[in-house]
Amino acid sequence: MKRIALLGMPNTGKSTLFNRMTGGAARVGNWPGITVELLNGKILLGADMVQIIDLPGIYDLHGFSDDEQVVRHFLHDNVPDLALVILNATQIERQISLLLQLKQLNLNIVVLLNMSDEAKKYGITIDSEKMATLLDVPIFQLSGKYGTGYQEALKAVTRALRYPTPGMAAEVRSQLEQDEQLEAEMAQVLKHSVQIPAQLPVNLTEKLDRVMLHPLLGLPIFFGIMYLLFQGIFLLGLPLQTGVADLLTWLRETALVPLLSGLPPFVHGLLLDGIFNGVATVAAFVPIIILFFVLMAIVEDSGYLSRAAFLMDALMAKMGLDGRGFVMLLMGFGCNVPALMGTRVMRSRAMRL
Structure with missing residues (x-):
């Protein structure tokens, strides 16, 4: 082939x-x-x-x-x-x-x-x-x-x-x-x-960059955007999380408990308190995780995530990392797996560790 x-x-x-x-x-x-x-x-x-x-x-x-x-x-x-x-x-x-x-x-x-x-x-x-x-x-x-x-x-x-x-x-x-x-x-x-023209026309992106990457205003704006991002995730995600949890509780009490009532206590406890409750706990967080990745995808497609790495580079350097390390930390709020996989883009083994 x-x-x-x-x-x-x-x-x-x-x-x-x-x-x-x-x-x-x-x-x-x-x-x-x-x-x-x-x-x-x-x-x-x-x-x-x-x-x-x-x-x-x-x-x-x-x-x-x-x-x-x-x-x-x-x-x-x-x-x-x-x-x-x-x-x-x-x-x-x-x-x-x-x-x-x-x-x-x-x-x-x-x-x-x-x-x-x-x-x-x-x-x-x-x-x-x-x-x-x-x-x-x-x-x-x-x-x-x-x-x-x-x-x-x-x-x-x-x-x-x-x-x-x-x-x-x-x-x-x-x-x-x-x-x-x-x-x-x-x-x-x-x-x-x-x-190539001697002077390229100034477009909206460059105008925004002058503000977003400003030496004094850049970091406050960045932290403000991140605050609004996480606030939005929890404000939108909390009702969805509660709804999923209530739905699973209703399913347990109205369908599963009567259905499994004739089973031995050990099997009954394993299926309901063990397996079902474990799955329900994880499922309740799914709406928040989905919202996080949707909003992060929007931020990434806008190009602001790479600018965030640039803004955080000096701060992360004090911890022996570069700006890309902060992006991985940010992704870790949603799920550790893509955050850990993302560390492969970091240039040295010491930074990845």
């Missing part, structure tokens, strides 16, 4: 594209040479079943963070038939360096410029055909969020899979060019294929 590896920097819409391609039919699997689990799914492209692997977002191949090592080891030990590189079109001048590094590995590459609709709003003009000629790789513009250009990109992926992988260098790190050479090539590509 042919394999496609999704590569890109963090927050480029890589996972959104992965979910669109797989339809959410994804599973977690282990791979030779790496010790973490990667999300992967299977789709039908043309007449072939293809496996898609969503690799962690990285900024370059030089670093020593866990995510960067995972990507290097995966590419070295599990050469994909196609590397689908997703770049954020609104930050093209910073993102193209990763593409140039990946090119040195002699991979079969297709590039997707995601968020192209947002780039146009900023006045950024990208000549994808000219860029494709300069880089000698297929390049397509699309919006992973709205699906614009998705079908054309999918056809290009299908075509690219017909060609065999040219082969990788024996050692990933040793085959990467020097930074100066990459920067020179990057400057040439940007100069001839990308036009």
Whole structure:
């Protein structure tokens, strides 16, 4: 079965594209040479079943963070038939360096410029055909969020899979060019294929950022938002929790108690006081947990959660953590499991512990 590896920097819409391609039919699997689990799914492209692997977002191949090592080891030990590189079109001048590094590995590459609709709003003009000629790789513009250009990109992926992988260098790190050479090539590509206004228009997001990330007002606003968030969760969740508890109590008293009255005391107590009461106690908290994750998903999709990590970075540094550690602590209020799983994004083992 042919394999496609999704590569890109963090927050480029890589996972959104992965979910669109797989339809959410994804599973977690282990791979030779790496010790973490990667999300992967299977789709039908043309007449072939293809496996898609969503690799962690990285900024370059030089670093020593866990995510960067995972990507290097995966590419070295599990050469994909196609590397689908997703770049954020609104930050093209910073993102193209990763593409140039990946090119040195002699991979079969297709590039997707995601968020192209947002780039146009900023006045950024990208000549994808000219860029494709300069880089000698297929390049397509699309919006992973709205699906614009998705079908054309999918056809290009299908075509690219017909060609065999040219082969990788024996050692990933040793085959990467020097930074100066990459920067020179990057400057040439940007100069001839990308036009960025000298001053980008100030949009609503930037206006809000000036207030939300203010050195003095940022933290008070953040704690105020978190207070309102938790107050909203409990104000909405408490009546639902009470309703679920009352419903389960009614079910116990009107249906289960008469039904099980003829059983021996030991079995009666085990079923009602043990199993049913245990399940009912957990079930009563489900509405609050669901509300927490719904509201947290809204906050995350708004982009404020990443800004919260930035705001809390200095404070968390005093405890030997970074801003992302606070996000994990925040998730722990809803459920410990995703909070613990989320610690995998933290760069050092000491921080995760």
